[in-house]
Amino acid sequence: MPTPTHPSDCAHCPHLSHSHLNNLSTESLDDVSKNRTCIVFKKGQTIYHEGMRVNGIYCIHGGIAKLFKLGPKGKEQIIKFAQPGELAGYRAMISNDPMSGSLVAHTEVRACFIPKDVFLASLRENPTFSFELLAASCHELGEWGKIVTNLSQKSVRERLAELILLLQATFGTDDEGSIDISLTREELANMVGTATESLIRLLSELKKEGAISTSGKRICITNMNLLTRISELAH
Amino acid sequence: MPTPTHPSDCAHCPHLSHSHLNNLSTESLDDVSKNRTCIVFKKGQTIYHEGMRVNGIYCIHGGIAKLFKLGPKGKEQIIKFAQPGELAGYRAMISNDPMSGSLVAHTEVRACFIPKDVFLASLRENPTFSFELLAASCHELGEWGKIVTNLSQKSVRERLAELILLLQATFGTDDEGSIDISLTREELANMVGTATESLIRLLSELKKEGAISTSGKRICITNMNLLTRISELAH
DNA sequence: GTATCAAACTGATATTTGTCATAAATTTAG
């Protein structure tokens, strides 16, 4: 069972500045703040399941959550990892569809649940917020086109190189220069869209070539130029 | 050079009822109507190029337009075919990005160009319209997740079967029962994400198995159940 | 109608990727 926490209000949330909620009026933000429920999810716990109808959205303010879909043969396809400041579940809410994927706590996750009616009211009353979400969705739609083109046209090797670059850009590096997210080989495979064994082989290929180094789950880019070249060009 | 035409106003457009523009107030629709320019594009003409910044959007009211992106090695990835009633180019406009793909007239296309400021004003002044676009974008985002999962996890054969089903659902059938859109094998390959030769081979495989029949560019589904089964399950 | 060009098809072969089996290493539970 997730346990509620006792956070201060949204206006003082350190993640507000890079959240879409930053576009809400003082009153709306206050409304959200008063009606939210803060929940802690332990690593591995499901926040919501694909296919569910949820009567609210989640605002992540701690930890990393994994969003994935199940493929036709039951294999997990990782769509993205959501970080603090991000809203999760609003798309399905707005388009009135069931959740298109499952959200699971990848690390311990702290998130605020915002009830549907509060969220929809804030959309109605804040044209800036609503336009911001529209603009963000439109931008994302463009990104999906790129993703699909890459999936269709690049080799697994190229996609893997690209993924590693993307992970570093998204999660940054720790003090030792390793990419600051811990993923199993299977999860990497489920992002790139390949079999785990293939991913392992390609990863050690990149290692042999000197583009990256690994130790356990830590991945460190040792030759960014090389990796960039591998990610874009034909083998 | 595209030639302007002299259409009646948007309020009387036969495609209005299934267009997002149907959510505009009478005044806004009138504003759009007065400021649009109707253009005819001959088959093969480019409506806009990927990477361009366009200062308006297109409302298609005749013909079919092909939207595609170029992959890293210059190969075309078809994103979708747009039909009458659809708006094209509004995503890039709203997110203020360059066009994420190119739009080309697949048949002769008649389209109205709506200037950026008129479109953005109508968004600002019509919360229903703007929410409708948001909802549609959110729905589409969910669809992209499915597309990516399929691309990652299904074989080319399965994706081809699925594409044929999708094409029939989208474009319907002519009097002879064939799917009502004419595509080259290369275009089919560029939708599925495979080489043209592979596509040809898989197509004749489906033919041999009795799932479809073809004559020239006409494709006819002869065994919908079989094709559905092929599209979903492992080989 | 014939020449020309693009599209459709076929075969041979290379490459990539997946699958299965199994072993080694690492993590987790108790």
Place this chain on the structure above:
DNA sequence: CTAAATTTATGACAAATATCAGTTTGATAC
């Protein structure tokens, strides 16, 4: 700390898909 479970890794092989070369067919222009 030890046992069990999971993750990582490797080899051998099968299947899927791409590539290249060439032929056939069909459409288009003159």
